[in-house]
Amino acid sequence: MTTKGAASLKDIAAKLGISIATVSRALQGNPAISKATREKVVQAAREMNYTKNFIADSLRSGQLPLIGVIVPHAVTLFYSSILDGIEQVAAQEGYAVISMNSHESYEEERCNVQSLRNLHVAGIIASVTQETEDFGHFYSLADERLPVVFVARDIPTPDFSSVTADSVEAAYKATCHLARQGCRRIAILCGPSRMKMVVERKHGYIEALHDCRLPVRPDYVAYTDLSPDAATRAAMRLLTRKERPDAIIALNDTLLFAAMKAIKACYLTMPGDVALIGFSDVEYAECTSPALSTIEDQSRLMGETACRILLKHINGQAKPIRKVIPTIQKIRESSRKA
């Protein structure tokens, strides 16, 4: 017994008066070991409550059975579902998950990468910050043959595997849906324009306007940072245009609830005066009045998929795999005019 009370191979060997190697082999089910010995060993191991010391193993193999995950916000249903998906798949393969929060800070992200590197994780799944424009820290991971998979937020290079949602198509479908409801003045409430996701969703929106033969009006496009207050003000600005929009597409949770607040503050009805649809992963969207129409990323599935790909890389696959996960449209009251 060592200090911590965990029995080691040595302890078992000593107790049984045989060599450490024999114990090791017996426990691994090595066929060279006689049945009698094996049983004796297994028995003793159980009695002594032996568990293999992963660390010793890892010192040899160079890595721990650990997968590192870096997300920009931990406290959201979106990222916690991704994490949960990752964790489930990882657990099946005997890996544990270490998660770190970059708080949308490039500097923290670099630190996180460094910490995970130091911990000798077997691979990393990351969702980059909004600020991240230099990907050197990820490339140096690749140099060390540490596999990396990007999730949710893509990085602009095909060198890495990634799992993302089809933003363009999702926004396209949402816009068409509103047009079909009879909306003609469809506005879009966006986050910061530096976000790739914003660019893509706006792209889908514009494509759809074209295809539905609706004009593209710059005054119906509002950008805002993601604080609830700024978002509400931005929504108010949209609603006070000379020609008031008759529909709003909100690009995330915060924007969606901000838009709802603004519409109510203007004493407008929904969907009568203004139809509303948003991208969201908050289940409570269906509990509001009116229930909010949403487009959901399948965040859990994104996590699972990312983890499966990472495991492939850990097991030798070299070529990057880029996967796009479809979104799910949930039309509820806030956008249904019929």
Place this chain on the structure above:
Amino acid sequence: MTTKGAASLKDIAAKLGISIATVSRALQGNPAISKATREKVVQAAREMNYTKNFIADSLRSGQLPLIGVIVPHAVTLFYSSILDGIEQVAAQEGYAVISMNSHESYEEERCNVQSLRNLHVAGIIASVTQETEDFGHFYSLADERLPVVFVARDIPTPDFSSVTADSVEAAYKATCHLARQGCRRIAILCGPSRMKMVVERKHGYIEALHDCRLPVRPDYVAYTDLSPDAATRAAMRLLTRKERPDAIIALNDTLLFAAMKAIKACYLTMPGDVALIGFSDVEYAECTSPALSTIEDQSRLMGETACRILLKHINGQAKPIRKVIPTIQKIRESSRKA
């Protein structure tokens, strides 16, 4: 350079033609090493992009700079905030966080404990499942001197440290608040009665009824499991009592939104016909109509506190510390009659 491209002390020693021990000491700032040597070593380490191998270190010390966390549901704002709080404090002290999800299953919880043990984490923070009644797996951790702190859901023994919310007082205050609004038939919508938290909150509720000189009516107490459907049905049952309650206290998010749904389904007004207040950590409670009054656990603070206590134990503190975190009452429209 080893296979993985990470330089080791040996590499530095070889390059400089000095011993590994000297390199180790130089890097530790051991004063026995001459300034010249130290600088040479530090310089070389930087050039070779050396990072210390934690695993080797851990093999000696018997533990990794890792804190394990077990939660019953990962995908909730409540637990993800707790995790975030833990993570932040842990990071400050150089620890990373491994989180596992027991999915409210006792069996999984046992597995999680075992996995964390195998990984040789330095300590564990756990929120036990609803099912957990036997705590042997935690006691055996204690036997191995692996510190454990319970968070949010307490276990019925003073042997361990814990950080919990003051459930009794929170429910007491909520009930009194409703009474002050003029409510006389205050009902309570509870989760499973085996949950300690449910028992405590109900206790606070009953105490408050006494102190406010209101009758305690068993038909105003509803228990339900936590699926949205069952919860909604339970809320409907309350609302269809012969003497309809004029207020409902919902003991968590799910129950709160279910109650809201039921009230609307009965075409009752809020807070006019029925006032509603719930325990919740969902920020969107303020975006509903009417905005929902809530009692918030300070989940992030609970996480931070739990982690601080765990670190104390890791650093030698033996005596358990039991901390109660106050709740915060946010009165919004759904319970304000004045």
Place this chain on the structure above:
DNA sequence: TTGAAAGCGCTAACAC
């Protein structure tokens, strides 16, 4: 001021 060597727990190559 520096070096040599032991040892943390385990596996695998090599003996016998």
Place this chain on the structure above:
DNA sequence: GTGTTAGCGCTTTCAA
């Protein structure tokens, strides 16, 4: 079928 030994990267006596 089983034992011996080297070695993973690091710290830490013990020597020099």
